[in-house]
Amino acid sequence: MQKSNPIVLSSLVKTFPNGLVALDGVNLEIQEGEIFALLGPNGAGKTTLINIICGLSTKTSGDVKVDGLDIERHFREVRQLIGLVPQELYTDMFETVWDTVCFSRGLFGLPKDSPLVEKILNDLSLWSKRQEIMKNLSGGMKRRVLIAKALAHEPRILFLDEPTAGVDVELRQDMWELIRSYKKQKVTIILTTHFIDEAETLADRVGVINQGKLILVEDKISLMTKLGKKTLVIYLEERINKTANVISRFNLDVKNDGLELEYTFDENEEGTAISDLIRALAAEGIHFKTLETKKSSLEEIFLDLVVKKK
Numbered sequence: 001m002q003k004s005n006p007i008v009l010s011s012l013v014k015t016f017p018n019g020l021v022a023l024d025g026v027n028l029e030i031q032e033g034e035i036f037a038l039l040g041p042n043g044a045g046k047t048t049l050i051n052i053i054c055g056l057s058t059k060t061s062g063d064v065k066v067d068g069l070d071i072e073r074h075f076r077e078v079r080q081l082i083g084l085v086p087q088e089l090y091t092d093m094f095e096t097v098w099d100t101v102c103f104s105r106g107l108f109g110l111p112k113d114s115p116l117v118e119k120i121l122n123d124l125s126l127w128s129k130r131q132e133i134m135k136n137l138s139g140g141m142k143r144r145v146l147i148a149k150a151l152a153h154e155p156r157i158l159f160l161d162e163p164t165a166g167v168d169v170e171l172r173q174d175m176w177e178l179i180r181s182y183k184k185q186k187v188t189i190i191l192t193t194h195f196i197d198e199a200e201t202l203a204d205r206v207g208v209i210n211q212g213k214l215i216l217v218e219d220k221i222s223l224m225t226k227l228g229k230k231t232l233v234i235y236l237e238e239r240i241n242k243t244a245n246v247i248s249r250f251n252l253d254v255k256n257d258g259l260e261l262e263y264t265f266d267e268n269e270e271g272t273a274i275s276d277l278i279r280a281l282a283a284e285g286i287h288f289k290t291l292e293t294k295k296s297s298l299e300e301i302f303l304d305l306v307v308k309k310k
Helices: 046-053 075-081 097-106 114-123 139-151 169-184 196-202 220-227 245-249 267-283 298-309
Strands: 007-015 021-030 035-039 061-066 082-085 157-161 188-192 205-210 213-219 229-236 253-255 260-266 288-295
Touching: 007 046, 021 046, 021 213, 035 046, 035 196, 046 061, 046 157, 046 188, 075 082, 082 139, 097 114, 097 139, 114 139, 139 157, 139 169, 169 188, 169 196, 188 196, 205 220, 213 220, 229 267, 245 267, 260 267
Parallel strands: 035 188, 035 205, 082 157, 157 188
Antiparallel strands: 007 021, 007 061, 205 213, 229 260, 229 288, 253 260
């Protein structure tokens, strides 16, 4: 018998008392063992969606199942499956790092496991801080402790809501490696982030949410292939006459005071598009020194999608 996806959302709606529709009929299935990046501007509904799945907020209508279990009828079983790293840095400021993480494990009725806690703290570069009081830690260290707390009860599903906000570049890289290591252990990971390079680096699939609607869910590679554009940058030997026919014919952008041209085209048209343009340039006596191609990033695709859906 085929196992169901760990998370299944059907027609999920959340309306606040003031009439704000935070989630508007969201349908989504998260696959086992994948890293799913949920992208969207501030107020799009990302955190609301996470809070409902984790039992921190109630839905208005629709169905939410985690590992085949209804989140309301089987709250305790569902919560045991989930680890959550929230945006907010809240925890007992007068506890030590060690006690904070051990207490989080105890909340789920699990026995003490000092070797596991030690491993988690080492993985997050927290071992040397294990006896430090929480209030004495930097913001980046506190965020690492939140991740350690979320991992203490060995969840099969991990929510990371802006996990690297406020941390330095080196720590971001360490966290990325940690996230990859849990994926290898078949942990299902749902990531929200404002760092598009984070999604581009880590995610298997990407969902884009805007104004409470899930406007796209796509495999990351196929998304970038399907919606990504390529840009050909042409470095000219002399400044181009801005009335040249080739500019309007190929919709070229003139840059650097007429010394550069940029041509945007679909990736699957690359060979024909560039050949046609080069022939047109030669026909008008326009000579270039070199060519360079650049591919759209996930950030550019995301911004384009959000703007189009407004």
